[in-house]
Amino acid sequence: MPVVIGFEGSANKIGVGIVQDGEVLSNPRRTYVTPPGQGPGMGAPLVTVAVVARTVAQLWGKPLLGVNHCVGHIEMGRLVTGAQNPTVLYVSGGNTQVIAYSEHRYRIFGETIDIAVGNCLDRFARVLKISNDPSPGYNIEQMAKKGQKLVELPYTVKGMDVSFSGILSHIEDVAHRMLAAGECTAEDLCFSLQETVFAMLVEITERAMAHTGSREALIVGGVGCNERLQEMMGIMCRERGAKLFATDERFCIDNGAMIAQAGWEMFQSGQITPLEDSWITQRYRTDEVEVAWRD
Amino acid sequence: MYSSTGAQQRGGPRFPHAPFVHVSCLCRAHVKEARAAAMASGAAAGPGAGLAFELSIPFPSSPLARIALGSLAPDPEPRKGGISKELDVTENVLHVRWKAEEARILRVSISSFLEHLSLVVETMDLFRPPVA
Numbered sequence: 001m002p003v004v005i006g007f008e009g010s011a012n013k014i015g016v017g018i019v020q021d022g023e024v025l026s027n028p029r030r031t032y033v034t035p036p037g038q039g040p041g042m043g044a045p046l047v048t049v050a051v052v053a054r055t056v057a058q059l060w061g062k063p064l065l066g067v068n069h070c071v072g073h074i075e076m077g078r079l080v081t082g083a084q085n086p087t088v089l090y091v092s093g094g095n096t097q098v099i100a101y102s103e104h105r106y107r108i109f110g111e112t113i114d115i116a117v118g119n120c121l122d123r124f125a126r127v128l129k130i131s132n133d134p135s136p137g138y139n140i141e142q143m144a145k146k147g148q149k150l151v152e153l154p155y156t157v158k159g160m161d162v163s164f165s166g167i168l169s170h171i172e173d174v175a176h177r178m179l180a181a182g183e184c185t186a187e188d189l190c191f192s193l194q195e196t197v198f199a200m201l202v203e204i205t206e207r208a209m210a211h212t213g214s215r216e217a218l219i220v221g222g223v224g225c226n227e228r229l230q231e232m233m234g235i236m237c238r239e240r241g242a243k244l245f246a247t248d249e250r251f252c253i254d255n256g257a258m259i260a261q262a263g264w265e266m267f268q269s270g271q272i273t274p275l276e277d278s279w280i281t282q283r284y285r286t287d288e289v290e291v292a293w294r295d
Numbered sequence: 296m297y298s299s300t301g302a303q304q305r306g307g308p309r310f311p312h313a314p315f316v317h318v319s320c321l322c323r324a325h326v327k328e329a330r331a332a333a334m335a336s337g338a339a340a341g342p343g344a345g346l347a348f349e350l351s352i353p354f355p356s357s358p359l360a361r362i363a364l365g366s367l368a369p370d371p372e373p374r375k376g377g378i379s380k381e382l383d384v385t386e387n388v389l390h391v392r393w394k395a396e397e398a399r400i401l402r403v404s405i406s407s408f409l410e411h412l413s414l415v416v417e418t419m420d421l422f423r424p425p426v427a
Contacts, residue, residue: 044373044407047370047411048411048414050369050370051366051367051370051411051414051415051418052414052415052418054365054366054369055362055363055366055414055415055418055419055422056418056422058362058365058366059362059418059419059422059423059424060422060424275365275369276368276369277369278369279369279370279371280370
């Protein structure tokens with residue numbers, strides 16, 4: 001019954017979502033598109049939204065809940081797709097994790113040991129001077145559709161974990177020389193990078209599913225909008241007799257409704273964040289959250 | 296409604312260069328003015344000096360002052376050491392007291408505090424329930 005307002009501001013976006021009983025009533029978002037040639041330009045987005053959320057909660061006399069960003073993605077993905085107990089691939093500009101639920105925790109089965117996959121794609125876009133508008137990842141995806149040739153890149157799966165920084169340095173080293181020599185096109189590089197990093201992600205997700213015996217996979221996070229990633233994950237799931245769940249850009253990209261939905265689940269299970277404990281932290285791992293709302 | 300005594304030197308052996316600024320607010324322009332005062336007085340102190348800085352911010356009522364305290368107090372200073380900040384409320388006035396080793400660190404902290412204060416005041420203006 002209660003109406004929940006979620007405030008999300010962890011990177012270059014601000015989102016405010018209103019959710020009531022699993023129905024998203026409103027979910028606007030604004031993205032800061034970095035002008036070419038400037039720095040990332042992020043201030044302190046976490047504190048900013050926390051200050052406003054605290055003020056609004058106090059003005060209206062409503063309970064406040066601090067929500068883990070990753071848990072927000074997972075709960076929103078479950079709500080929108082109806083997945084019951086999926087193995088989750090969480091892929092964005094700041095995070096790359098394979099997660100499965102067990103015993104009141106979202107447990108991390110595998111993750112990046114250096115940079116996030118989205119960060120790798122964004123920085124690659126910068127090397128090739130691909131536009132940030134609407135987002136570098138979207139532009140890489142469109143260019144990759146025109147790629148003809150697979151350029152061999154390092155494939156760096158380490159057990160359950162993945163690494164992207166070596167791939168990025170490699171491509172930074174060779175890209176300009178190969179392009180100048182006409183050995184490949186920018187489109188070929190986009191295609192090759194996507195195929196390589198997505199194959200790595202599919203591999204560790206599949207291994208986690210084999211561990212857990214899971215019949216569901218869910219992709220969340222901004223990179224989860226990528227239709228080629230969804231397609232590759234779909235093939236893997238089909239081969240295993242599993243079902244893939246994914247959402248479109250309204251919900252995979254950071255948004256306010258996901259914070260509202262996770263906050264609602266927490267509130268239902270009796271959790272509230274006292275004001276003095278509502279400090280923000282940039283180090284808040286997915287598996288630190290007690291998932292009291294699931295069996 | 297608005298009054299400012301501006302930056303002045305305050306005596307005392309521990310923080311010989313401590314500036315003191317009293318700022319009234321609940322208007323964005325005033326917060327900006329306070330920032331300008333903070334910049335000016337922070338820059339005046341030499342390196343290595345024990346610095347202190349105080350802000351007193353009156354709100355229209357004591358509940359609003361306590362809401363501002365509740366919104367601004369939870370987040371610790373991002374850097375460990377070199378700076379401390381204390382907040383409390385008496386009646387309708389929010390008091391903030393900084394102590395810092397370096398003017399640069401003090402300036403960054405005050406500047407970011409004023410941004411957040413400005414946000415709280417704007418949020419109050421936009422979302423405060425109408426007084427019965």
